[in-house]
């Protein structure tokens with residue numbers, strides 16, 4: 509499976525990022541706690557090289573923390589610094605600032621050895637669509653956003669915002685697209701709104717969501733949809749349609765409405781505490 513979407517845009521963003529990466533001192537790579545594998549950009553290292561980086565896992569309030577912890581430990585075992593955050597409540601956001609200071613000590617030392625003054629660190633937020641990049645910018649910057657003026661050597665079109673005396677943030681995040689070669693990844697992304705549902709058939713996406721509930725979150729399947737299992741999928745969809753009023757004239761179940769309802773439930777967090785990527 510290879511769904512090619514926005515390829516032109518993607519290539520342009522990648523090129524821009526590669527061209528400007530030398531202006532950046534630290535990368536905040538954002539992934540979604542419900543899809544810690546599917547939302548991670550595969551070829552990001554090729555772009556950001558070995559810059560200091562923090563892996564920020566958003567939407568921790570929506571995930572199945574027991575399952576997501578396995579992914580946190582996995583990434584930590586690979587040498588990543590992982591900070592799980594709930595951006596709606598601003599939980600753990602300060603830790604990003606604290607960790608940045610620690611990570612950048614070698615950078616300061618290097619400058620000092622060269623006889624250069626200490627300067628602000630320049631950070632870039634990178635991630636796929638809808639992971640929470642803009643929300644993170646707002647959280648980091650707060651109300652007292654101050655635009656940093658253009659500096660020599662820095663592309664004019666880039667805007668910098670000061671987070672505090674130590675850190676400046678590029679005001680527009682780097683948006684990269686995930687690779688959709690694996691069907692499971694594409695379905696996970698569609699289930700959590702990282703890719704538009706139009707890209708995949710809504711029946712497949714909604715049945716994917718129901719299957720995850722059936723396989724791992726039986727109590728959610730039962731409390732939300734009144735189902736014990738989905739072994740007979742048609743019957744299950746009929747049941748949801750009748751229970752939730754997705755009917756056409758004459759009381760016939762409108763399957764498209766059922767599919768959209770399930771997708772909306774997953775996106776809006778009505779189905780709680782679920783992690784789609786399973787750690788094998």
Ligand code: G4P
Pocket residue numbers: 566567568569570593594595596635636637638639640641642643644777
């Ligand atoms: P992006 O820039 O990476 O594209 O993502 P953005 O910040 O726009 O966030 C996408 C959606 O995810 C937003 O919801 C945002 O509120 C939500 N979100 C971001 N971080 C978290 C988090 O840690 N927890 C939860 N529960 N939600 C989070 P939206 O409904 O699309 O937009 P809005 O109506 O809230 O603005």
